[in-house]
Amino acid sequence: MPVALNKQQTEDFAITVQFLSHYVGSTGTFNTYRRETERLLQWCWHIAIRNIGELGREDMEDFVHFCQKPPKAWIGLKKPARFQKMDSERVPNPEWRPFVATVSKADFRQGKRPDKAEYALSDGAIKELLAILSSFFNYLLQEDYIYRNPIALIRQKSKFIQKRQGPPRIRRLSQYQWRTVIEAAEAMADEHPERHERTLFMMSVLYSMYLRISELAASDRWTPTMNDFYRDQDELWWFTTQKKYLRWLHGVNIFIALILNVIILSGKLKMKKVE
Numbered sequence: 001m002p003v004a005l006n007k008q009q010t011e012d013f014a015i016t017v018q019f020l021s022h023y024v025g026s027t028g029t030f031n032t033y034r035r036e037t038e039r040l041l042q043w044c045w046h047i048a049i050r051n052i053g054e055l056g057r058e059d060m061e062d063f064v065h066f067c068q069k070p071p072k073a074w075i076g077l078k079k080p081a082r083f084q085k086m087d088s089e090r091v092p093n094p095e096w097r098p099f100v101a102t103v104s105k106a107d108f109r110q111g112k113r114p115d116k117a118e119y120a121l122s123d124g125a126i127k128e129l130l131a132i133l134s135s136f137f138n139y140l141l142q143e144d145y146i147y148r149n150p151i152a153l154i155r156q157k158s159k160f161i162q163k164r165q166g167p168p169r170i171r172r173l174s175q176y177q178w179r180t181v182i183e184a185a186e187a188m189a190d191e192h193p194e195r196h197e198r199t200l201f202m203m204s205v206l207y208s209m210y211l212r213i214s215e216l217a218a219s220d221r222w223t224p225t226m227n228d229f230y231r232d233q234d235e236l237w238w239f240t241t242q243k244k245y246l247r248w249l250h251g252v253n254i255f256i257a258l259i260l261n262v263i264i265l266s267g268k269l270k271m272k273k274v275e
Helices: 007-023 027-048 057-068 105-109 123-142 175-191 193-209 252-260
Strands: 083-086 089-092 229-231 237-240 246-248 263-265 268-270
Touching (some): 007 123
Antiparallel strands (some): 083 089
16 A cells, blocks of 8 residues: 555545445455455556546456466465554554465475466456456446446456366265265264264255355354244245345255254254164
8 A cells, every 4th residue: 555645545445445344244255355446456556556537448457467467576475464463553464465376275285385476367266356346336336436337348358268178177076975074974973972963964954955154154244043944834944044045945854854853952952863
């Protein structure tokens, strides 16, 4: 960030904070949106030397190309906090960088380490960047802060996406792999029921209901409980989350009888196998 913001930069910063404030209820979404808008402001202030209201189609294309291959000085090899405490004050962390070079867990186990020279945005990250910035500029339009959405002016967004040959990489567990996970959880629950009956329950629910981790884990937004399962007048079971939709437990009576057989005894969750 510049040592001192000028009047227009201060206004750009304030409207961006206002935009982000609408996502404070979802930590993951907030962090993602902050990351992309933060990069945009940094680029505007340090590289383009322009204000948000001055950005056009060519500027945004330049920004996307910049994000695809940022200068090494903008890339870190770890993820330190943005700020640190010094003499009871919250000050910028000099080790923080807008971009971070990473390697997959599999590559890391094989001895590979992050390299700034190999940093590159994935196709998914580029699509996410364009979607978030479009949402940001639409918000600014609604607030009469700008008069056009420069992202919408980019007619061929596909030119930023690399054309890949061959079948797409499958990023999901097979039925055999899931069965192995559930069997391992069952064995853990048999050996240490006080600790791992909950493990079996969690893995079974995640698998059978296709839930995201955020929909089952406690957060500042909400804490799921067994009361979030309920049965309607048609004897169908539902699970509610803090999202804008419900998830139906398909054949829940069979699900409970054959997989979980959940019984609440003395305020504790118990599980037992069905013979």
